[in-house]
Amino acid sequence: MNSLKKYMNNKRIYRYSYLLGIFIILIYLGYKVDFSFIRLYKGLPSMMDLIERVLKPNLLYSKEVIEKLIETIQMAIIASLMGLVLSLPFSLFTANNITPNKLLGSILNGLFSFLRTIPSLIWAALLVSIFSIGKFSGIIALGIIGFLMSLKLFREYIESIKENQLNSIRAIGASSIQVLRYCVLPYVFELSVSVFFIVLETNIRAAAILGLVGAGGIGQIMWKDLNHLRYDNVATIILILFLTILAIDLLSLFIRKHLNKKNIKFTDIKEHKRFQICKIIYMPMIFVVLLYIIFKSLDIDYTRLVLGIGQGMDIIRRMVKVDISYFPKMIEGIRESFFIAIFATIVGGAFSLIFSYLTAYNTSPKRTISLIFKGYINILRTFPPLITAIIFFRGVGPGPLAGAIALSIYTTGVLTKMYSEVLENTQRNIQDSIIVTGATRFQSYIHGLLPHTFPSFIGLLLYRLESNIRNSTILGVIGAGGVGTALTINITWRNWEKVGLLLIGVSIMIIIIDKLSQYLRKVFL
């Protein structure tokens, strides 16, 4: 009896100290990102005023917007295609199980994971310095992101092919090229459509804001309107962007869902054979057409390219000579980014636990509430946090607080969506086993579903942390706190030695957080 009491007591103490710990961390972080309810409260009227103005979008303006919107979509599509096509051969080199040279493979992997830590907006800012203002720099920046993203997806997928699967082809007497062609390529090709759309979803969001640094697309006119404080025009752009991103997300979801099980049905062997021969003719043709489209949209002439590459080499040479004296400034910026990311992760995590209860249809008190929240969180997660941060400038002024709130909102949106899907996919009987005791749905959530799915929640939360760390480094580009401010200023003023140091610092931070999160996932799950 005594031991039971002790157990209960311990458990209670354990739980409360847990909560208290998180709470203390949150307060500390709140302090670090200049959190203040007073300021938020004071800012409410002006934010309301802004929202009021945003609610009256200047629809006449949409004509001007559409042209830039098309350019934005075009940029995102071209860049995603470019990244995809380029990543195919590299994925064969870097996948551990089929690489012809293990050493080369791991060197490339190291290089690519370093490059992957640099956000698209920073790529764009760097490229604008080299290849001038315009969509060329934007496409290349997004192309790099698309390349690195699809490479990672392909590589992980190829590495998940079982050794026996490869052996089954080798056992036939196939050469290593034949193994690639008949074992790896069928997987990769089918995957490539999915990968293209995953990359496109990311790139369309990124393309929307590249204009902030002059790399083309819709962000360019948004930047002008922000500078002129024309929030009605900004609202028009945001509305149009929202619809576009939503449409692309839905298209992507639809295609990825339905493509999975598609297969061409032949009626006889002759037809199959004819199809094979057609493939030989059409595949290279499609490839050539794609390449043509990509090159066509890169409006740059040869001499300019050479000039740009020359200047780019100079920049890299100067970046390598990092300016160590800038170290304290770098640490200061990185610390702020780090605090913003952690703050947003915890706040977003807390909110998404509540929101998920209301969103998942199997826990939500009412079906209508679930639907309303589904729509609501989809709005939250569609906007790049950078745009949300701009809205919060209004209320709380530029600085880390605006960035932290914006990132928290984004995290809440994404996490709620993912976690409510986890809840919906959980077996019914876990919930039922609580409900049959006469408990309410809320109790079944708190005592049944939540503890049961908590490990997956922690997993998702850690993924969000990784993404938040990346996002927090670019908030500073518009002055919403963190290392991005120093990065933008130094890129603008061509202090490449300092940029070099900052990039290395950011990379190291991101890699450390990634590794830590991977480790924690392994321990917890």
Next chain:
Amino acid sequence: MKKMMVFLLIVTLVIPIIGCTQKKEEVIRMGFVPMKDGDKLIESVEPLTEILSKELGVKVEGFTATNYVGVVEGLGSGQVDFGFIPPFAYVLANQESNAGVILTALNKSGEAKYRSQFLVRNDSGIESFSDVKGKKIAFVDPSSTSGYLFPGAHLIKEGIDIEKDIEYVYAGGHDKALQLLLNGDIDVATTFVDARDRYKEDFPDAMEKTKILGYTDYIPNISVTIRGDMDQELQEKIKNALLNLAKSEEGLELLKELFNMYGFEEATDTDYEIIRNTAEFMNVDLKEGN
């Protein structure tokens, strides 16, 4: 459930307290956008704020923004108490949050005005503004007075419809506009007078490779703008502190080094009427929504 409520109550109570304690110490925040001179990047304004702290008897902190809009929004939200912003940004701040101007800066020759220039490459074949039609122009930034508002207005006066007759980009800086011009990415660059001299270390060949196509009207210099709800007493104190700063040798040296300013002169809102008129002329609608 009850415990949960108590917990939430504590949360809501504690966080404002933290918010308060942190604000206990009164601070005046000075907003600015870092400028570059040669290859020195000035981000740290600490020596300057120290002198100002002594003058005012209140701690002064620098607020670094990446863009003038950052300072404008800072003034509107109370994040920034006073800031150094160009005239166009002042007009926007005044429009948005009733911010007021107290001083304007003086340039090297002691004047409170400057102007901007149109630069072309010597070999471009552009000899007059009528040649500009169909060409590519770099403005500096949509919030820039000397790099967008005045040059744009000038082009309109020359009979060029900037939305139809030319193609334009925002370079993101006066030096960037110059760089684009030298790289041949654009045909005409708009900068202040004379950016080629200011950035000669970065672009040593700018003087010989480019020429001036024309100048804009004179523009009031960078302003010292205070937030709209500041009481008269503090306004006076800040004004005097800055004027005293410019009188001291050490202070003037810092102003020159940090902001390329050579002193201050009192200014009033009417001095900026020309900016409003130009903005209106440029079709920048300042009256939206309000």
Next chain:
Amino acid sequence: MLRLEHITVSYDRKIRAVDDISLEVGQGEFVGIIGSSGSGKSSVLKSINLLVKPIKGKIYIDDVDIMSLKNSQLRAVRREIGFVFQDYNLIDRSSVLDNVLVGRLGYKSSFHSMLGIFTDEDYKRAEKALIQVGLSEKIFERSDQLSGGQKQRVAIAKTLCQSPKIILADEPVASLDVSTSQNIMDYFKTINEKKNITILINLHDVNLAKKYCNRIIALKRGKLLFDGKAGEFKDEFFKEIYE
């Protein structure tokens, strides 16, 4: 036709998965290899076509020492040895026909196989192989739509398409239910009897081995425990193998 001499396999140079095994298999034999998991059955089988390289010993196929062969020559040997896996290892996303055609790869030049061109002869073989395993109506189906037993039959058709001299089967029925297992074993038996193809098959079910094979080899911890006619295999051995 197949001779192993003192074969030793080790994956970490410490523990020997296969420890000094020698055996000889003649044309048309149906050999069942039995043993508990970890006894080295799989390693023996995989070393025969060098999917696993033994650290010691020699392997002769038709009196050719295959360990001394160059890569291209090894491929020529491999194409005459079919290999059936427990987990089928079909290309899930390809059709049944494509999977069976893969069996012809060993006979193709790199160029032709890159383009994916197969001759009429290849198609005929593939079709015939599918008829033999009773799957001709599933020929254009995606292979991930098939049941386990069907997948294994496709895998067998694939090896038939290789025109093999030997078929090695590594626990081909371990993932299948009893009646499907019998069905698959029947196909192996038919192939063995009709085409006179040598079959070496790993089984953990002794009864299946006794029922279908004409020779049984029992392994324990990498060592040979029994090698003889299926009829001679006594129940005492059974205990010893699995204790």
